[in-house]
Amino acid sequence: MKLREVIEVLKAEVINADNLDLEIVTACGSDMMSDALAFVKDQAMLLTGLVNPQTIRTAEMLDIHCIVFVRGKMPGADMIELAKDRDIALLSTGYRMFTACGRLYAAGLGGGCDEN
Amino acid sequence: MTPITKRYEVSGDDFTHAGEASGKVKTLLKQIGYHPDAIRRIAIAMYEGEINMVIHANGGFANVDIYPDRVEILLEDTGPGIEDVDKAMEEGYSTAPDEVRALGFGAGMGLPNIKKYTDDMRIESAVGVGTKVYMTIKGQ
Numbered sequence: 416m417k418l419r420e421v422i423e424v425l426k427a428e429v430i431n432a433d434n435l436d437l438e439i440v441t442a443c444g445s446d447m448m449s450d451a452l453a454f455v456k457d458q459a460m461l462l463t464g465l466v467n468p469q470t471i472r473t474a475e476m477l478d479i480h481c482i483v484f485v486r487g488k489m490p491g492a493d494m495i496e497l498a499k500d501r502d503i504a505l506l507s508t509g510y511r512m513f514t515a516c517g518r519l520y521a522a523g524l525g526g527g528c529d530e531n
Numbered sequence: 532m533t534p535i536t537k538r539y540e541v542s543g544d545d546f547t548h549a550g551e552a553s554g555k556v557k558t559l560l561k562q563i564g565y566h567p568d569a570i571r572r573i574a575i576a577m578y579e580g581e582i583n584m585v586i587h588a589n590g591g592f593a594n595v596d597i598y599p600d601r602v603e604i605l606l607e608d609t610g611p612g613i614e615d616v617d618k619a620m621e622e623g624y625s626t627a628p629d630e631v632r633a634l635g636f637g638a639g640m641g642l643p644n645i646k647k648y649t650d651d652m653r654i655e656s657a658v659g660v661g662t663k664v665y666m667t668i669k670g671q
Contacts, residue, residue, distance in 0.1 A: 448635035449637075449640035452579060469549065473635070
């Protein structure tokens with residue numbers, strides 16, 4: 416699924432994104448960064464309600480190219496700068512975590528696990 | 532063979548900057564064309580260690596030796612030490628305060644994650660003295 420489709424499915428606001436053709440292969444949803452660090456695989460997108468610079472750092476370590484903030488949360492200017500520097504796209508959606516994940520899953524985006 | 536050696540100070544004052552050293556190591560490894568799978572494992576393991584130093588030990592130092600076939604990392608702090616290392620290695624066990632959980636960490640996954648992503652990991656800790664976490668990640 417391309418980033419532009421993610422934006423459409425989540426009715427998301429684009430905070431920072433250079434390449435709307437970015438291919439998103441899997442996604443995961445978590446507010447706990449250690450869980451993300453334990454389980455996330457390559458080429459993933461992170462959906463989270465956690466808004467602090469460690470969200471960006473976690474994405475950096477995991478080679479995550481896009482973060483979606485759920486529940487309408489918006490990152491601060493320092494986080495946006497950090498994400499731009501690391502080439503990480505940022506979106507914000509008004510949907511809650513469950514609904515945001517469900518909409519993406521229904522649209523064909525998997526979780527990257529064996530059971531998908 | 533002489534390794535590429537780096538030493539970083541990890542500030543314990545500000546959680547915002549935790550992960551900077553790991554980010555620098557990741558960037559360096561990419562620049563020198565290190566094995567991509569190893570880069571990811573090194574970055575995650577070191578990042579978890581860095582977070583631990585900030586949460587529990589008021590910072591410390593990260594020493595990184597990069598060899599063609601492996602990366603050796605030593606994280607050392609002069610924090611309170613770990614009372615029961617075996618317990619600390621258990622998934623879900625954490626002594627982190629609630630405010631750390633609000634920041635997305637403190638789920639008791641840090642040390643287990645380091646073990647998961649490294650080929651070798653060893654902890655030396657003495658209560659009241661500090662902690663040393665040794666990790667080795669193979670380059671292939």
